[in-house]
Amino acid sequence: MRPSRVLCSPDVLERYCTVYERSADVAHSREVRHEGILLTAAIMPPGMVAFEGDVDSERMGDW
Numbered sequence: 139m140r141p142s143r144v145l146c147s148p149d150v151l152e153r154y155c156t157v158y159e160r161s162a163d164v165a166h167s168r169e170v171r172h173e174g175i176l177l178t179a180a181i182m183p184p185g186m187v188a189f190e191g192d193v194d195s196e197r198m199g200d201w
Contacts, residue, residue: 139197141189144172145180150187 152162155170170177
């Protein structure tokens with residue numbers, strides 16, 4: 139299942155924008171999306187990424 143939103147530390151979002159948007163400044167000027175999924179900077183440790191959305195229990199199994 140696709141996530142509904144991706145939260146990441148600001149450094150991750152800036153690195154993403156440097157590669158896919160051609161400038162890290164894009165992260166500060168508009169919404170950033172990857173294949174329609176909103177990427178949002180959040181207060182998180184450097185390098186951290188969190189995916190929000192529903193979990194398919196059949197595919198995930200027992201944790």
